[in-house]
Amino acid sequence: MPAAVAAASVLRRNDLLLGTAEDGVLRSFWATYRAEFWRANRAGIPFWIVGVLLAADFMVLPQLTGPISAALLVFTGALLLAAVVTFATTIALLSRYDDGAAAVLRYALVLPPTSLAMSAGVLVAVVAWALTVSVLPVLLPLVGAAIPIAIVVRLIDVRLDRIEDAD
Numbered sequence: 001m002p003a004a005v006a007a008a009s010v011l012r013r014n015d016l017l018l019g020t021a022e023d024g025v026l027r028s029f030w031a032t033y034r035a036e037f038w039r040a041n042r043a044g045i046p047f048w049i050v051g052v053l054l055a056a057d058f059m060v061l062p063q064l065t066g067p068i069s070a071a072l073l074v075f076t077g078a079l080l081l082a083a084v085v086t087f088a089t090t091i092a093l094l095s096r097y098d099d100g101a102a103a104v105l106r107y108a109l110v111l112p113p114t115s116l117a118m119s120a121g122v123l124v125a126v127v128a129w130a131l132t133v134s135v136l137p138v139l140l141p142l143v144g145a146a147i148p149i150a151i152v153v154r155l156i157d158v159r160l161d162r163i164e165d166a167d
Contacts, residue, residue, distance in 0.1 A: 001044035006032040008095035042101035092156035
């Protein structure tokens with residue numbers, strides 16, 4: 001979580017990406033990583049729990065038979081998609097605001113269902129990156145998660161800017 005928040009923070013800054021900032025990308029990344037370490041990890045605890053439960057579900061569900069198995073598999077898949085969007089939203093919110101972990105998580109739970117276009121864009125970006133990496137696995141060690149984080153943070157920032165402008 002702290003690395004994702006630091007990456008999102010760096011990728012949000014245009015002066016760093018253009019090379020016009022006084023501090024470099026690496027220095028800015030490490031400063032944000034250290035500053036956000038505990039808050040980001042506290043915000044990430046629910047996602048670890050959800051990840052473990054979803055992994056257990058995906059291991060048990062294929063062993064079940066009948067229509068209830070299919071219904072549970074669809075429900076678990078929907079929960080996975082919701083968790084991915086909420087996780088991405090949490091990263092963007094942590095990199096943008098200085099609120100506590102609980103406040104960020106509450107906002108991250110409310111924002112995706114109320115912003116369906118943003119949620120769909122986040123899912124498309126994440127799924128497209130997963131498919132791209134599955135076809136071209138050499139991209140994963142070269143760029144890691146920078147591309148999906150950059151796209152997702154920009155999508156969420158646009159939505160947050162609209163919400164703030166409406167106030």
